[in-house]
Amino acid sequence: MKKIVISTLAVLMACPAFAGTNQHSSWQLFGLDPYIGLRGGMTYTNLNVKHDGHKESMTDWVYQGRAALGLEVCDTVRSEIEWSIYSKAKDNADFGEAGRIEVETKMQTLLWNNYWEFGDYQIVRPFFGLGAGVAFTDVKEKVRLLNEEHSDSKTRFAAMGTLGVTFDWEKIAVDLAARYNYVDIQSGMHDFGGDIGIRFMF
Secondary structure, rough: HHHHHHHHHHHHHHHHHHHHHHOOOOOEOOOOOEEEEEEEEEEEEEEEEEEEEEEEEEEEEEEEEEEEEEHHHHHHEEEEEEEEOOOOOEEEEEEEEEEEEEEEEEEEEEEEEEEEOOOOOOOOEEEEEEEEEEEEEEEEEEEEOOOOEEEEEEEEEEEEEEEEEEEOOOEEEEEEEEEEEEOOOOOEEEEEEEEEEEEEEE
8 A cells, every 4th residue: 555655646746747848738649638637535335245135235434546547539528547446345234144244345446437527617617427347346254153254356347427526727637526436246336435636638
């Protein structure tokens, strides 16, 4: 975790330096303006777990960090590939005769996101976004009564929806967003969270 934080800080310091060398975002890729985005925030995660006919919701607050590489298609549309990592979620519940089960969930996602900005303001603009991709998950269940432990690592479909507002200063933009994620593991995982991010345009 320490290495991730140090690497993120290094990128944060380096990106403005490169962005600052491009006064008018003249560097383009096939006529599109590229950017790098870094985001962080908190998420309320709800994992529905079934065991021996019993279903319980495992909930926890977790930290999440995201890194994205994207293109501004036009003034109001952008598209990106985003990688995200979540801190470990922990909870426990009673599952009938099986007794109390502790559940730990680790997750990373890789999504293709598309955003649409609207409004007539040049700097402050609301936006909404939709995304889809895959989630890499590891769900560990510890059954106290039987002193057993089961781990289930899977790659599953993931989808995202978001609403937010962006503050755009041409070379740098700040995004505030509320986000919902769905992941197709167990009986369904739902994440509700918010994050703040910064984008460096080139």
